[in-house]
Amino acid sequence: MGAHEEICSRVLEAITPKPEERRKVMSLAESVIQRLKSLLEAEGIKAEVRLEGSLAKDTWLSGEADVDIFVRFRPDVPKEFFKTRFLKLARKATEGYRQVERYAEHPYLECLADGVRVNVVPCYDVKPGKWLSATDRTPYHTDFIKANLPDRLKGDVRLLKKFMKGIGAYGAEIRVGGFSGYLCELLVLYYGGFLEVLKGALRWRKGALIDLAGHYKGREEEAREFFRHHLIVVDPVDPYRNVAAPVRLEKMCLFMAAAREFLLRPSEMFFFPSKPGPLAPEELRDVLRSRETSLLAIYMRVKGMVPDVLWGQVFRTLRALRGTLGRMGFEVLRTAGWSDEQEHCVLLLELASSRLPLVVRKIGPPVWVEEHIERFLRKNMADPGLVSGPYVEGDRWVVLVKRKWPDAKEFLAKHLSEEGGRQIGIAPLLAKCVEEGFQVLEGEELAKLCGKLKGFSEFLRNFLIGRPTWLVGRSGKAG
Amino acid sequence: MGAHEEICSRVLEAITPKPEERRKVMSLAESVIQRLKSLLEAEGIKAEVRLEGSLAKDTWLSGEADVDIFVRFRPDVPKEFFKTRFLKLARKATEGYRQVERYAEHPYLECLADGVRVNVVPCYDVKPGKWLSATDRTPYHTDFIKANLPDRLKGDVRLLKKFMKGIGAYGAEIRVGGFSGYLCELLVLYYGGFLEVLKGALRWRKGALIDLAGHYKGREEEAREFFRHHLIVVDPVDPYRNVAAPVRLEKMCLFMAAAREFLLRPSEMFFFPSKPGPLAPEELRDVLRSRETSLLAIYMRVKGMVPDVLWGQVFRTLRALRGTLGRMGFEVLRTAGWSDEQEHCVLLLELASSRLPLVVRKIGPPVWVEEHIERFLRKNMADPGLVSGPYVEGDRWVVLVKRKWPDAKEFLAKHLSEEGGRQIGIAPLLAKCVEEGFQVLEGEELAKLCGKLKGFSEFLRNFLIGRPTWLVGRSGKAG
Incomplete structure (x- = not known):
């Protein structure tokens, strides 16, 4: 047996559910299914109740079972029904468990039963290709995998x-x-x-x-x-x-x-990456001092946002901020987002430097573009930040002027305080959160977030290291 | 009379040679021409002696007369003759004046007679288009302008x-x-x-x-x-x-x-720009402090280089240095060259900052370019300057590493000391000079050059101001 096979077999041993775990999870699934079936019958609703997902396909991982139960309705049931009577039924069927209503394309119910997540999801019984909702395909997926x-x-x-x-x-x-x-x-x-x-x-x-x-x-x-x-x-x-x-x-x-x-x-x-420990404030300070980059964080509260929506907004915002700061002359090395998906959100930006040289070269119009020359000359000669020029370089008027925003933190703080930062690229729903309040922190100030936000410190350590844990050192010479 | 015409007529009054100046210059020209003619006759050489240039065309400026005397030889005279017997003749014809041999495409003699420059230049008497030397066109130019x-x-x-x-x-x-x-x-x-x-x-x-x-x-x-x-x-x-x-x-x-x-x-x-005064050391210091850019100068001795050759090398070098420093990450705002055309030469570079952020993002190969990945990972993971990563960004491996040359002055000094800076773009003839010795100065250190080099201080003041003296302030609002 080769090294790969040996490792795979050891990992498989750890992740394949043992008979006892199997029995426990399956009986939990069976009991919810039965309760759903009788409730539907009692209400006179025709619907099929099915076990779906990795449990049905027997591809789940030990300790990480998700019980996905689908209720498959006939196509003439209105979608409105899913939000009202269906959720009521599902709640009744899982009485006694902690319940959370979730929304994908349409609502479904999520419960926690003895540490096992149970999802009760409605869908339509339609022919392939005639999909009425996003979850209609799932039973077909289950059938396909079971058969093949x-x-x-x-x-x-x-x-x-x-x-x-x-x-x-x-x-x-x-x-x-x-x-x-x-x-x-x-x-x-x-x-x-x-x-x-x-x-x-x-x-x-x-x-x-x-x-x-x-x-x-x-x-x-x-x-x-x-x-x-x-x-x-x-x-x-x-x-x-x-x-x-x-x-x-x-x-x-x-x-x-x-x-x-x-x-x-x-x-x-x-398969089992080592988890980073938290980052003590003095450790953060030392790391930042020795790496000599600028770390900036924008903190805001994002209560009540559905995770997929939140993360969509976060990624969109990070992309936009990268662009905005880049156009302002800052060199953005990396960006990342963090959230507990409940309340807190942090946008992280690592810059080569949050301070830019004070003087910038501003290239004006070619000397023959009559309509722009006068404006360029007048504007820049009246600018108290004019350092040198205007002079002709190549075929254009050029000036050296003081930069308006040489400090990234000041730039962010100022623009976040106006319309929630929409103008610098904060996505609309996050901009609403920013309008309720935000913080911009730099370097060692991030220690405040480490103290306050559970899990942020570990995230930050991983971010600073940057390297995947599985990427191990190379011996042998470079080059 | 409009404002333009009024100014033109005042300027014209000042720059048109008065009869007395005319007489003096023309008689000087005539005397050299006569001496040349008799010397040529005495040696039995057939050649035409002509007055050329602005004096012949009556377009010269008062106080700035250049007496251009051309000796037009038959095409069968070998070029070698210009360097030997011709120069001897010319020297004899201008005996008593300060003489300098000059080289354009071929040699000619320059003298100073009572503050008036006299050039004695050989050329060939050929038909248009059959040019044998670069100066053969001049008599045709003179004739054309005189006629038209x-x-x-x-x-x-x-x-x-x-x-x-x-x-x-x-x-x-x-x-x-x-x-x-x-x-x-x-x-x-x-x-x-x-x-x-x-x-x-x-x-x-x-x-x-x-x-x-x-x-x-x-x-x-x-x-x-x-x-x-x-x-x-x-x-x-x-x-x-x-x-x-x-x-x-x-x-x-x-x-x-x-x-x-x-x-x-x-x-x-x-027409009459105001001349800048010299720059006192404390003034230089104040200007540099308030503008917050980095001024770098490379000083070298360039004895014995023909001006056109020297300036060709200077401009070529400035272009190359701009490129080299740009590729190293520095933002070069402006460059300029200064020389007295006798002995000293200064290359001037103004950078937004001569210090760069220490960390730089290095983008490696796409994850599927098998042949380059291992080399990139090995090299960078062994680099003591590794700050973060390697990590996958988009479809590529990326690392953050410490910059090798974050200081422009150090970068220049180091590379100028190797092969005269040929590798960073110093043109060959200047590189030879650099190999004999050079200085790299930054900021207030430039005061040393101001003290030592006649005219450099005025040049530096002009450079720092940047604006042409004729570009006057604009009243009226900006924008």
């Missing part, structure tokens, strides 16, 4: 899922932008095993296409044109859906990089 | 020349890269007057074409394609020569800018 995934590959699916979790690429939610469970199953099915998926991923490029069911056989370019995505995995049950659509380029590439590394230097670290 | 420039336009030529001198755009030598006297004459002839030239220049764009003799009539695009220059003034006596070839884009545009300004706000300042 041989028992001997279930361990491989578990390994791939755990690998994705370990490297931070598991999950289709916006925060992660990674690989869903169903996508992992399709990949294992396509390549024929866990290690085979890793090897296969090394051959991916932008526009990689996996089409298990052969929907686009001989028309691959057509598929690429239709989906226009860096990774395309055509849904066997729906030729118009790319199961990999939520996978961001960066996560696709992170997985490719990790796959390459695991094949070269196999280790359990990929 | 009416007396009433001579004042206009004087005005244009003085205007060009005033704004620093007069002269075809490399240092200036501006408008020769002959070019000024052609422009006045073409547009029909001094103010008409200024107005005409406002319509110039890159590729402006002036073709007095109509050599390219109906084939203007062909002429542009042939000459490929921003300003084309076809020589009436040679269709293959662009009289404006030495004019750098910047000087063309400087003239256009000044023309526009003079037409809007006429003033004698354009």
Whole structure:
């Protein structure tokens, strides 16, 4: 047995549910299903109640069971029904558990039962392609995997899922932008095993296409044109859906990089990454002093925002801030967002320096563009910040003037206090939060956030290190 | 009489040679010509001796007479003769004056006689187009202007020349890269007057074409394609020569800018600019402190270099240094060169800051470029300057590392001490000088040069101000 197989078998031992855990979770699922069935019968509603997801497909990870129960209604049931009577029913069926209403495209109920999450989700019983809601495909996915995934590959699916979790690429939610469970199953099915998926991923490029069911056989370019995505995995049950659509380029590439590394230097670290400890204030100070970059944080409260919406806003805002600060002359090295998804949110920006040189070269119009010259000369000659010029350089008027915003923190603080920062690119829903109050912190001031926000300090340490834990040192000479 | 005409007539009064000056200069010219003629006759050499240049064309400026005497030989005289017997003859003919041998394409003799420069230049008597040396065209130029420039336009030529001198755009030598006297004459002839030239220049764009003799009539695009220059003034006596070839884009545009300004706000300042005073050390310190840029100077000795060669090397070097420093991350605001053309040379660089942020983002290969990844990871993970990463950003491996050269002065000093700075772009002949010794000075250290180099301090003051003296303040609101 090679090193890879040995590690895989050890990991598999840890992540495959034992009979006792299986029994416990399955009986919990069965009891909720039964209660739902009798409640529906009592109300005279015709609907199918089904166990879906990794539990139904037997690809779940020990200690991380999610009980997904779908109630499949006939297409003539109005969507309004889902929000009202259905939620009432679901709440009744899970009485005694902690309940949270969630919203994807439509509402569903999430409960916590003895540490196991139970989701009760409504959907329509429709033919493939006639989808009425986003969850209608799920029963078909379950059926497809149950019918096609041989028992001997279930361990491989578990390994791939755990690998994705370990490297931070598991999950289709916006925060992660990674690989869903169903996508992992399709990949294992396509390549024929866990290690085979890793090897296969090394051959991916932008526009990689996996089409298990052969929907686009001989028309691959057509598929690429239709989906226009860096990774395309055509849904066997729906030729118009790319199961990999939520996978961001960066996560696709992170997985490719990790796959390459695991094949070269196999280790359990990929599946069980070491957790960073928190960062003490004096440690933060030392780290920041020795790295000599500028770390800026924008803190705001984001109570009541659905996670997918929140993270969408966070990423959009980080992209915009990177652009805005870049145009102001700052060199943004990295950005990141943090949130507990309940109340607090931090936008993190690392700049080469938050202070820019005071003088900037302003290039004016060519000497022959009559209509702009006078304006340029008049404006800059009246500018108290004029340092040198105007002079002719090449074919243009040029001046050296003092920069208006040489300090990034001041720039951010000033513009966040106006319209919630909409003008510098804060996304609308976050701008509303900023209008309620915000803080801009720099360098050692971030220690305040570490003290106040649970989990932020660990996040910050990871951010500062930057390197994935699975990327181990190289021996041998550089170059 | 309008404001422009009034100013022009006052200027003209000052720059038109008075009869007494005329007599003195012409008799000096005549005496040298006669001595040359008899010496040539005595040696039995057949050659024509002619007065050329602005004196012959009566377009010279009072107090700035240049006596250009050409000796026109038959084409069978070998060039070697110019260097030997001709120079001897010329020296004999100007005995008693201070003499300097000069080299353009071939040698000629320059003397100073009672403050008037006398040049004795050899050339060949050939048909147009059959040129054997660079000076063979000159007699044709003289003949053309004498035949075509009416007396009433001579004042206009004087005005244009003085205007060009005033704004620093007069002269075809490399240092200036501006408008020769002959070019000024052609422009006045073409547009029909001094103010008409200024107005005409406002319509110039890159590729402006002036073709007095109509050599390219109906084939203007062909002429542009042939000459490929921003300003084309076809020589009436040679269709293959662009009289404006030495004019750098910047000087063309400087003239256009000044023309526009003079037409809007006429003033004698354009012709008689105020001279800057020298810069006292404490003044230099105050100016540098308040402008907060970084001023760097490279000093070297350049004894024995012909001015055109020296300035060619200086401009080439400044362009290269701008590129090199830019690639190293420095923002070069302006560059300039200074030299007394005898012994000393200073390259001046103004940077937004000579210190860069210490950390830099290094973008590595895409995660799928197998052959480069391992090298990138190994090299950077072994780098003691590694700050963060490697991490995957977008589709690439990225690291944050400490910059190798965060200080411009150190960077320059180190690289100038290796091969005379050839690797960072010092042109070969200057690199040889640098190898003999150099200094890199920053900020207030430049005071040392001000004390030592005659005229440098005035140059530095002008450089720091940046603005042409003729560009006067604008009243009225900005924007």
